[in-house]
Amino acid sequence: MAAPTPPRRERRSDFVQTRRRIIAAARRQMAERGPESLTVSAVAHTAGVNRTTAYQHFRTRDELVRAVSEELLAEVAGYLETKRPIVEHIDALADYFLAHPELARLALYWLLSDSPLPRAGKELFLHETRKIVEGAGARADADAEMLGHLMMGVAVLWPLHARIEFEDDTARRAATSRLARELKRVLLYGLLRPEEWPRLVAEVGAAPAAAAARRKRRSP
Amino acid sequence: MAAPTPPRRERRSDFVQTRRRIIAAARRQMAERGPESLTVSAVAHTAGVNRTTAYQHFRTRDELVRAVSEELLAEVAGYLETKRPIVEHIDALADYFLAHPELARLALYWLLSDSPLPRAGKELFLHETRKIVEGAGARADADAEMLGHLMMGVAVLWPLHARIEFEDDTARRAATSRLARELKRVLLYGLLRPEEWPRLVAEVGAAPAAAAARRKRRSP
DNA sequence: CGCAAATACAACACCGGTGTTGACTTTACG
DNA sequence: CGTAAAGTCAACACCGGTGTTGTATTTGCG
DSSP states (O other): OOOSSOOOOOOHHHHHHHHHHHHHHHHHHHHHHTTTTOOHHHHHHHTTSOHHHHHHHOSSHHHHHHHHHHHHHHHHHHHHHTOSSGGGGHHHHHHHHHHOHHHHHHHHHHHHSOOSTHHHHHHHHHHHHHHHHHSTTBBTTOOHHHHHHHHHHHHHHHHHHHHHHOSSHHHHHHHHHHHHHHHHHHHHHOSBOGGGOHHHHHHHOSSOOBTHHHHHHHOO | OOOSSOOOOOOHHHHHHHHHHHHHHHHHHHHHHTTTTOOHHHHHHHTTSOHHHHHHHOSSHHHHHHHHHHHHHHHHHHHHHTOSSGGGGHHHHHHHHHHOHHHHHHHHHHHHSOOSTHHHHHHHHHHHHHHHHHSTTBBTTOOHHHHHHHHHHHHHHHHHHHHHHOSSHHHHHHHHHHHHHHHHHHHHHOSBOGGGOHHHHHHHOSSOOBTHHHHHHHOO
């Protein structure tokens, strides 16, 4: 009576491997054309698996998309863990996003169709900019959340754009490091010479105090 | 012999007006769900017009999308004409993009499916950042093209994101002006305090000479 | 061996779109 | 009035997807 379900033997190895193959194919397809246009038929085909087999692993198309999404999200979270503070790994991050257009397409998909997961993804991102702004190295009057949106814009759009703009991977990576450099430059020094734009300065306020001041105030 | 085509009378007024209605409906639909998911059926329906009538104006779905796209592109070009230098109209621009999510969706559509028009749209945008960088008010070592990509990212993503994030228009506009302020702030002063990030400074180079120097060199 | 899980395959019902066609109605204008 | 353009309508062929079902086939393991 201990086990009303007799220990059913399972051919786990194959099952798991097939599932992996399906997810991998789905992932490739999501990288190429986005989750919206993922079709179970195509996924099954490129996975070298019958369509009905795919339906045995994922009851609906949507379930498949969600499975891939969750896998991706976990991966990114894990990756970000290893990169602190991220401002010192901008190049690595840029390369990472460039190498994983599925992320960009997924983010877009989320953005365009308000599903439950997007919050998690966005928070993952904003969390990082908040840490920077709240740290000692940033200017005092920065707006972490809005800064996050600035960053998110590039992070999402660039990988997709680069794929189209540059044929070979070498050129893509070169352009990406150019972008990363400009990002770093802007973060450090800004773009405009304040003395030439008095009207802007009036709107934003004069050169701000440093965030470091806060820390110093705490432990003088 | 002057007129081999006898002056065919045309009921222009209705024809033109119907066409307008169809385009307007298509535009609304593109703003809501993007050009990919535009369907002639839905457009005809919301235009209060029979589906076959729509097909009399635009032979294919694609032709309809292209017509709307061209109209939009022309509009943006016209709008940008009136806003020089654009850095002094960042709020107006932000509001404009926020009010026209069709643009963002179209840009995305272009970005994701390398069609012929995108170049024109992207160039329209990069043209503006180039003018800024080449003007006297920018720092000397800015990379106009890459800067353009930074800007394009927000310009495209923010309107879509704001639509989802904020229910009412007031909140949307408030958040947008917050974003605009942060953008201006970053452009003027950057985000990071260089003295706290020696490694970044080493990568990018020290505080750069001003672009104005170039001008002064030319006419001392 | 023999069982059961994992997979394959074909057929089906269903959906929502595209683009076409032919016959009908409305309406402005010469 | 008569004509032709503009629009309506219903029906059709076609496509490519989804999800289901019933019947095979392979394969690992007790």
